[in-house]
Amino acid sequence: MQTQHFFIVGDPLILGADISIILVSAAIIFVLTYFKKWGWLWREWLTTVDHKKIGIMYFISALLMLFRGGVDALLMRLQLMFPNMNLLESEHYNEIFTTHGTIMILFMAMPLIFAMFNIAVPLQIGARDVAYPFLNAVSFWLFFFGALLLNLSFVIGGSPNASWWGYPPLSELTFNPGPGENFYILSIQISGIGSIATGINFLITILKMRAPGMRLMDMPLFTWSVLSSCIVIIAAFPVLTVALFLLFMDRFAGAHFFTMTHGGDPMMYVNLFWMWGHPEVYIVVLPAFGIFSEVVSVFSKKVIFGYTSMVVSLLLISVYAYFTWVHHFFTMGAGADVNTFFSISTMLIAIPTGVKVFNWLLTMYRGRIRMTEPMLWTLGFIVCFVVGGATGVMLSVAPADYQYHNSYFVVAHFHNVLIGGTVFGMFAGMTYWWPKIFGFKLNPTLGKWAFWLWNIGFYVCFMPQYALGFMGMTRRIYTYPDDMGWTPYNVVSTIGAFIMALGFVFQVWQIVYSAKRMDRDVTGDPWDGHTLEWSTTSPAPYYNFAVIPKVEGRDAFWKEKKKRSQPDYKPEKRELKPIHFPKNSGIPFIMGVCFFIAGFGLTFHWVWLGVIGLIGVAATLYARSFQYDTEYVIPVEEIKKTEAALGRDI
Amino acid sequence: MAHAVETGVKHEDHESIKIAGFWIFLVQDVLLFATLFATYVVLRNHYAGGPTPKELFDVPGFVAETFILLTSSFTSGLAALQLNKKSVGGLITWLVITGVLGLAFLGFEINEFTNMVQEGATISTSAFLSAFFTLVGTHGAHVTLGLGWMLGLIIQLARRGITPVTSRKVSVLSLYWHFLDAVWIFIFTVVYLIGVM
Amino acid sequence: MHDDHSEKHPGSTVSYVIGFLLSIVLTIIPLYVVLNHSFSNMILVYVIMIMAVLQFLIQLVFFMHIRESEEPHYNILAIALGIIFVFAIVAGSAWIMTFNSQVQ
Ligand code: HEM
Ligand SMILES: [Cu+2]
Numbered sequence: 001m002q003t004q005h006f007f008i009v010g011d012p013l014i015l016g017a018d019i020s021i022i023l024v025s026a027a028i029i030f031v032l033t034y035f036k037k038w039g040w041l042w043r044e045w046l047t048t049v050d051h052k053k054i055g056i057m058y059f060i061s062a063l064l065m066l067f068r069g070g071v072d073a074l075l076m077r078l079q080l081m082f083p084n085m086n087l088l089e090s091e092h093y094n095e096i097f098t099t100h101g102t103i104m105i106l107f108m109a110m111p112l113i114f115a116m117f118n119i120a121v122p123l124q125i126g127a128r129d130v131a132y133p134f135l136n137a138v139s140f141w142l143f144f145f146g147a148l149l150l151n152l153s154f155v156i157g158g159s160p161n162a163s164w165w166g167y168p169p170l171s172e173l174t175f176n177p178g179p180g181e182n183f184y185i186l187s188i189q190i191s192g193i194g195s196i197a198t199g200i201n202f203l204i205t206i207l208k209m210r211a212p213g214m215r216l217m218d219m220p221l222f223t224w225s226v227l228s229s230c231i232v233i234i235a236a237f238p239v240l241t242v243a244l245f246l247l248f249m250d251r252f253a254g255a256h257f258f259t260m261t262h263g264g265d266p267m268m269y270v271n272l273f274w275m276w277g278h279p280e281v282y283i284v285v286l287p288a289f290g291i292f293s294e295v296v297s298v299f300s301k302k303v304i305f306g307y308t309s310m311v312v313s314l315l316l317i318s319v320y321a322y323f324t325w326v327h328h329f330f331t332m333g334a335g336a337d338v339n340t341f342f343s344i345s346t347m348l349i350a351i352p353t354g355v356k357v358f359n360w361l362l363t364m365y366r367g368r369i370r371m372t373e374p375m376l377w378t379l380g381f382i383v384c385f386v387v388g389g390a391t392g393v394m395l396s397v398a399p400a401d402y403q404y405h406n407s408y409f410v411v412a413h414f415h416n417v418l419i420g421g422t423v424f425g426m427f428a429g430m431t432y433w434w435p436k437i438f439g440f441k442l443n444p445t446l447g448k449w450a451f452w453l454w455n456i457g458f459y460v461c462f463m464p465q466y467a468l469g470f471m472g473m474t475r476r477i478y479t480y481p482d483d484m485g486w487t488p489y490n491v492v493s494t495i496g497a498f499i500m501a502l503g504f505v506f507q508v509w510q511i512v513y514s515a516k517r518m519d520r521d522v523t524g525d526p527w528d529g530h531t532l533e534w535s536t537t538s539p540a541p542y543y544n545f546a547v548i549p550k551v552e553g554r555d556a557f558w559k560e561k562k563k564r565s566q567p568d569y570k571p572e573k574r575e576l577k578p579i580h581f582p583k584n585s586g587i588p589f590i591m592g593v594c595f596f597i598a599g600f601g602l603t604f605h606w607v608w609l610g611v612i613g614l615i616g617v618a619a620t621l622y623a624r625s626f627q628y629d630t631e632y633v634i635p636v637e638e639i640k641k642t643e644a645a646l647g648r649d650i
Numbered sequence: 651m652a653h654a655v656e657t658g659v660k661h662e663d664h665e666s667i668k669i670a671g672f673w674i675f676l677v678q679d680v681l682l683f684a685t686l687f688a689t690y691v692v693l694r695n696h697y698a699g700g701p702t703p704k705e706l707f708d709v710p711g712f713v714a715e716t717f718i719l720l721t722s723s724f725t726s727g728l729a730a731l732q733l734n735k736k737s738v739g740g741l742i743t744w745l746v747i748t749g750v751l752g753l754a755f756l757g758f759e760i761n762e763f764t765n766m767v768q769e770g771a772t773i774s775t776s777a778f779l780s781a782f783f784t785l786v787g788t789h790g791a792h793v794t795l796g797l798g799w800m801l802g803l804i805i806q807l808a809r810r811g812i813t814p815v816t817s818r819k820v821s822v823l824s825l826y827w828h829f830l831d832a833v834w835i836f837i838f839t840v841v842y843l844i845g846v847m
Numbered sequence: 848m849h850d851d852h853s854e855k856h857p858g859s860t861v862s863y864v865i866g867f868l869l870s871i872v873l874t875i876i877p878l879y880v881v882l883n884h885s886f887s888n889m890i891l892v893y894v895i896m897i898m899a900v901l902q903f904l905i906q907l908v909f910f911m912h913i914r915e916s917e918e919p920h921y922n923i924l925a926i927a928l929g930i931i932f933v934f935a936i937v938a939g940s941a942w943i944m945t946f947n948s949q950v951q
Contacts, residue, residue, distance in 0.1 A: 131667055196678055204671045207921055208663070234678050235932045242685035246784065255773045255780035256698070257689065263696030263777035268689060271940055275685075319928065322935050326943060334946045618798070625802050628815065673922040677929040684933040688940040709882070716874055724867040727910050731863070733856040821856055828910040832903050838874070839899040843881045847888055 008155055011092065013075075018155050047584040049133035050542055052437065054140045055118030059430070061144060062112040065103050068151065070504060072100035074497055077461075081494040083482035093478035094161040095180070099154070101164030106188055107147040109284040109418070110195060112426045114143070116287055117202050117226050119437050120429070123533035123540060124220045126211025126549045126556075131204040133582045134630070139194035139201065141592030146191030149599050153183035157603065160184035163476065165273055166247065168258035168266045173251045179603045182251065185244045186599040192241055199233030202226055211532070213551035217311070220531040220554075221304060224311050225290025228318035229283050235322060236279035243272035252602070267332055274325040282321040285417065286314060288425020289356055292378045295428050296360045298529055299375040300367025303555060306359040313352035320349055330398045331405045339398040346396035350389060357382060372527070373447040377428035380455045384420025388413060391466065406476075409469025412462045419458055427454075427507075435521040439539045443518055446510035453503030461496025464489035522647060530558040537646040543581060543634060546643050547574045579634040585627075591620040665818035672822045676829050679792075683833050686785045687840060694845075696777035703778075703845030706771055708762065712842045715758045716834065719793075722751035723831035730824040733817045741812070741820065742804055748827065749800050752793055759790050782841065789837060792830055799823060857915035866909025873902040 008014050032038050045053060076096055079088045088096065122130055130136050153159045157179040162171040171181045206227045210219070219227075247269065249255040256262035258269045297304040304310060326334065326342035360382060369375065391413040395404055404410060435441045468489050473480065480486055525534040535557045536545055553559060563569060598613025694703075729744030763783070766772075773783045803819055810816055877895035880886065886894065907913045913923055 131671060200671055200674045200678065203674060204667060208667050208670060231928070234674060235681060235928070238678050238682040239685045239936065242682055242689070246689060246780075249773070249780065249784055253773055255784065256777045257693070257780050257784075261698075262700075262775070263693065263698035264780075265693060265696065265777065265944070268692055268940070268944060271943055272685060272689070275936065275939075319931070322932055323939075332946070334943050338943050338946070622802055625799075625819075626806065628810070670921060674925055677925045680929050681932055681936065684936045688937045691937060691941050692944045713878065717871075720867070720870055720874065723870075723906070723910060724863060727858065727863040727866075728860070730856045731858065731860060817856070825911055828906055831910075832906050835874075835899050835902050835906075839877065839895050843877055843895050844892060847881055847884075847891060 006156060008158055013092075014155065021155065042586070043584070046589045047137075047586045049129075049137045049582050049584055049588075051118045051122050051130050051133065051136060052540060052542075054136055055115045056437065057140060058111040058115035058118060058143070061147060062108050062115055062426075065108040065111070065147060066504070069100050069103040069108055070501060072096045072103070074501055076100065077494040077497040079478060080480075080490050082491070083480050083484070083487055085479055088478060090478045091161065094163075094476070095159035097476055098160045098163050098184070099150070102150065102160070102184060102188070103147075104418070105164060105280065105284070106191060107143075107150065109422050109426075110191070111143055111147075113229065113284055113287045113422070114139075114195075114198055116222075116291065116426060116429045116433070117198070119433050120533060121202060121205060121223055121226050122209070123436070123536065123544060124223050124531050125206065125209060125214060126532045126545060126551060127205065127209040128544050128548070128579065129209075129582065130201050131209055132201050134585060134588065134624070135197050135201055137585065137588035138591060139198040141588045142194030142197075142595060143191045145592040145596035145599075146187045146189075146194070149190065149596060149603070150183055150187035152600075153180060153187075157183065165270075165277070166244075167273070168247060168250070168264075168269050169260050171247060172259055174259070181247075182603040182605075185248050185251075186603055189241065189244055189248075190595045190599055192237055192244075195233055196237045196241075199230040199237065203230040203234065206230075211549050211551050214556070217308075218551060218554050218556070220290075221293035221307070221310055221314075222287070222290035222531075224314055225286045225288075225293070228314040229286040231315075231318045232279045232283045232286070232321055236276045236283065239272055240276035240280075243269055243276065246272075252605075267329075270329050270332065271325075274328040275322075277328060278325040279321045281414075281417065282317055285421040285425070286317065288381070288421050288428075289314065291374075291425050291429040291432065292360060292381060293356075294531065295374040295378045295432055296363045297555075298432075298527055299370045299372055299378075300364050301370075301528075302363055302367045303530075304359065305362040305365075306355075307554065309355055310359055313355045316352045317349065320345075320352070324349055327396055327398075327401070330401045343396055343398040347393060350393055353389060357386065372431075373442065373444055373451065374428045374432035376448065376451045377424050377431065380451065381420055381424040381428070384416060384424065384455075384458065388416030388420050391416060404469060406474055407469035408465040408473045408475055411475050412465035412469060415458075415462050415465075419462075424454075427451075432527070433533070435526045436524075436533055436538050436540065438515075440514060440518045440520050441526055443510050443514045446506055446513060450503045450506035450510060453499055453506060457496045457499030457501075457503055459496070460499060461493050464493045464496075468493075525557075530555040532557050535560065537648060541642050541646060543579050543639070543642075546576060546639050546648070576636045576639050578636055579639065580631050581634050583630055583632055585624075585630070587620050587624050591617060594620060665814050668818055669821060669825075672825060676825065679829070680833075683785075683788070683836075686781075686788060687836065690781040690785045690841065693777040693781040698776035698778075700776035700779060701769070701771045703782075703841075706766055706769075707842055707845050708765070709846060711758060711762050712838065715755055715762075716838050718751050718755045718758070719831050719834050722748045722755065723828050725751065726824045726827040730820050733812060733820055736812055738807055738811050742807055745800055745804055745807075745820075749797055749804075752797050752800070752827075756790060756793055756797075759786070763787075786837060786841065789830065789833055792833075796823070796826055796830060799826075857912035858909070862909045862912075866905055869905045869909070870902050873898050873905070 007018070032041060045057065048054065075088060076093065079085050079093060118130075118136070122128070160166065160171075160180040160183055162176060162181060162184075166181060166184055169175055171184075206219070206223055246255070246257040250257050250259060250264070256264040258264050258266045260266070293304055293310060324342055324346045326338060327346045330339050330343070360378070391409070395401055395410065395413060431442055431447060468486055471484070471486060471489075473484070473486050521538040524537045526538070527534070532549055532551070533540075535549060549556065549560075564571075594613050594616030596613070597616065598610050601607070601609025601611075601613055725744055726748040729741055729748060732738075732741035732744060766779075771779055773780050800823060803816070803823055806819070807816055877898045880894060881891060885891070907926070913926065914920075
């Protein structure tokens with residue numbers, strides 16, 4: 001391969017990115033070396049198995065990916081602002097909507113929900129860690145190196161350009177001989193293994209690691225939502241793994257699963273892709289539902305309305321999500337009976353979702369509502385999601401979908417649910433748990449600016465797109481003639497996108513500002529919370545709880561606080577015991593590197609490098625299997641010291 | 651060992667939690683194979699002018715594979731039973747027998763594949779053959795992985811004897827091995843028997 | 848030394864032998880009926896699929912001891928859910944993709 005094909009240098013935009021990447025990397029290396037922080041980085045972060053730190057790393061990576069995907073989005077919106085624009089060529093536009101979609105779903109939304117899983121679940125159920133801390137670190141590093149691999153395609157080899165679906169035959173070797181699609185397949189494959197592991201890890205954590213006394217029906221709703229999200233991950237991700245593997249076999253081994261010749265059937269890929277793709281949207285939105293449930297009840301000073309119906313609807317959705325996938329390709333022409341079945345099944349899934357909306361509203365009804373930032377995001381979500389849900393039901397009508405399919409109506413719809421649901425949900429979670437995880441509150445004024453900019457920007461950007469869809473503007477076009485009557489709508493839409501971008505700037509400002517200026521949270525319970533994560537200090541010590549809490553019923557910490565305020569309350573004597581704790585390990589990181597090497601090698605058909613990487617993976621697995629001394633004991637003295645430093649006397 | 655050590659869980663639960671997780675992993679793997687089966691079922695008569703299963707499949711060959719794998723599933727169970735007798739020697743012996751049977755199975759499979767390729771029936775011949783090689787090959791890859799794992803476990807058993815950790819590993823490995831046989835039942839039925847019908 | 852870990856591997860030699868024998872029988876029957884074309888193809892498919900499912904269940908019970916795991920039986924629940932999803936994947940795909948036979 002010639003070097004100018006290897007390094008993408010022709011395009012000034014990419015050249016600029018190349019240079020800035022090199023400069024930023026050099027700066028990071030310089031800072032780490034100058035302040036002698038390499039050891040710290042390795043000991044405290046790269047080798048950590050602490051779920052809280054892993055959560056933070058997921059969170060930071062997700063924000064970076066939101067930035068990258070957001071820049072892609074702004075470029076696309078600029079290109080579409082006016083007819084016949086020349087900012088991006090068609091090829092470049094294809095690459096950008098592909099990386100935007102892939103990154104936003106798999107490398108932004110997924111790590112963002114995993115960040116919340118890690119930050120909140122063990123604390124909420126009164127556990128010291130997840131069921132498999134080592135595996136948790138493996139999951140993170142697989143995600144991280146998968147994301148790195150995909151982002152590398154921007155500067156080396158060329159980006160994928162067959163959309164985030166990667167539909168064949170366009171993504172087959174015949175039509176797409178470059179390495180772009182290989183980057184797509186392998187990066188998703190690597191991070192997908194990590195996602196499945198996370199699903200198993202948190203499922204077992206929730207089922208097996210709860211504090212004594214906490215029955216399933218006592219669990220906080222966020223924990224329930226994570227449980228159902230994990231069920232969907234375990235059910236759906238294997239299908240994606242296989243779909244991409246078969247595409248890989250077509251491209252690498254000359255198989256004919258999805259080719260146009262030799263009996264291949266491209267529509268089978270479409271079928272498999274959406275068998276994962278539809279559940280995927282529930283994977284990323286269910287945890288948001290959980291966060292809203294927590295936030296609504298805490299900031300209305302009430303218990304959640306209809307706890308049982310919330311749990312039932314979560315579980316129903318998580319199984320039912322598996323039976324609607326065809327609505328993404330009604331126009332394939334599978335016949336009236338198939339389309340009818342999936343049309344009706346799609347409409348039905350609106351019911352459990354509707355139940356949840358009413359429960360949130362009824363929880364707020366007559367509550368003492370505090371308009372904090374998490375609460376604002378929740379309210380913004382409810383409005384946004386109702387719009388997105390209504391347009392979703394419109395799309396579920398199979399005959400009508402022949403009209404909407406692949407138009408801007410769909411683009412508006414899924415941004416409605418993804419931004420309004422997942423992104424707003426995770427922002428609610430971020431602002432809610434921020435003090436717990438970092439030890440200080442976020443500045444509310446800047447946060448409110450961010451909230452309003454995002455919200456207004458959202459409607460300004462996406463409402464015109466519904467209209468554009470009706471006017472016949474198809475998705476994934478890179479430009480349009482000026483006599484279509486689309487121009488005013490596109491101008492408004494682009495302005496909206498920039499308003500959202502401004503909202504993001506305010507969030508970054510808020511974080512930086514608050515880190516410097518805001519007070520530390522010394523109470524550990526800044527919101528008057530209901531659940532166990534608020535009972536420990538902010539930030540929580542690495543072992544989470546000096547003494548494992550005993551739980552009686554729902555909203556355990558709220559009840560505990562009520563008990564404490566009774567005049568005849570006598571604190572129970574809490575006896576400290578030494579704690580068994582997992583040791584840090586460098587293996588997950590090294591395994592991630594090996595996967596990265598294998599993925600990179602296979603991307604360029606350098607089989608030898610692929611084999612070296614895979615041997616490395618096998619070696620790390622073997623090395624781990626032979627390790628027996630993986631835990632240590634934290635003595636009571638150490639716990640006492642840590643607790644005292646955090647201002648708690650035992 | 652300190653007695654009053656406290657973790658989030660009771661310490662005895664540590665190993666059983668790993669077995670619980672392994673069950674979930676197996677369910678995940680079941681879905682992976684289900685997807686491969688679905689693809690095979692959809693593409694199974696897309697011969698594209700290439701050979702058909704009737705022409706390709708060799709009855710004695712796949713029957714032998716089936717019984718060898720079934721027997722190895724049985725012997726891996728007998729190996730795990732040695733845990734209760736606390737007999738490392740017996741355990742290792744049965745594991746070695748299981749491993750040898752696994753190798754024999756793989757030998758038959760590789761032989762079958764090479765014969766097909768020599769007859770010109772390769773993964774690139776038709777969608778049917780792509781699906782066949784990928785489904786059966788993925789199962790074979792699982793068996794290979796299991797053999798590597800078995801080897802590592804035998805070394806650990808020889809070094810450390812039967813401990814809570816090694817016995818959990820034996821239980822998990824035998825679950826995995828039974829699972830591979832369960833998948834094979836369906837390959838035997840859906841691919842081979844229906845193929846030669 | 849580790850008497851507090853008296854966790855037993857479930858099952859007994861008898862259960863393994865029963866499982867093994869039943870599996871052999873359930874392998875031979877379908878093989879026999881297929882090679883001898885005992886029924887029409889349609890019925891054959893049903894018969895051998897039923898045998899396969901039976902053998903699968905037998906291995907779950909006698910080899911994998913699914914009933915003997917600790918309470919609560921999350922693994923039975925997981926397998927049951929898994930089977931629902933398997934059905935969706937395989938039967939769903941087969942049904943949806945039949946349109947191809949109409950087109951070609
Ligand atoms: C922040 C503001 C955002 C803006 C302005 C934006 C804008 C866009 C634009 C212009 C497209 C291309 C439409 C086309 O040419 O067909 C697009 C596609 C897409 N966006 Fe976004 N987006 C945003 C956020 C998000 C988020 C948060 C997600 C997911 C969580 C997301 C997921 C997608 C997906 C999956 C596609 C489809 C890509 C494809 O066609 O293959 N977007 N977006
Ligand atoms: Cu969908």
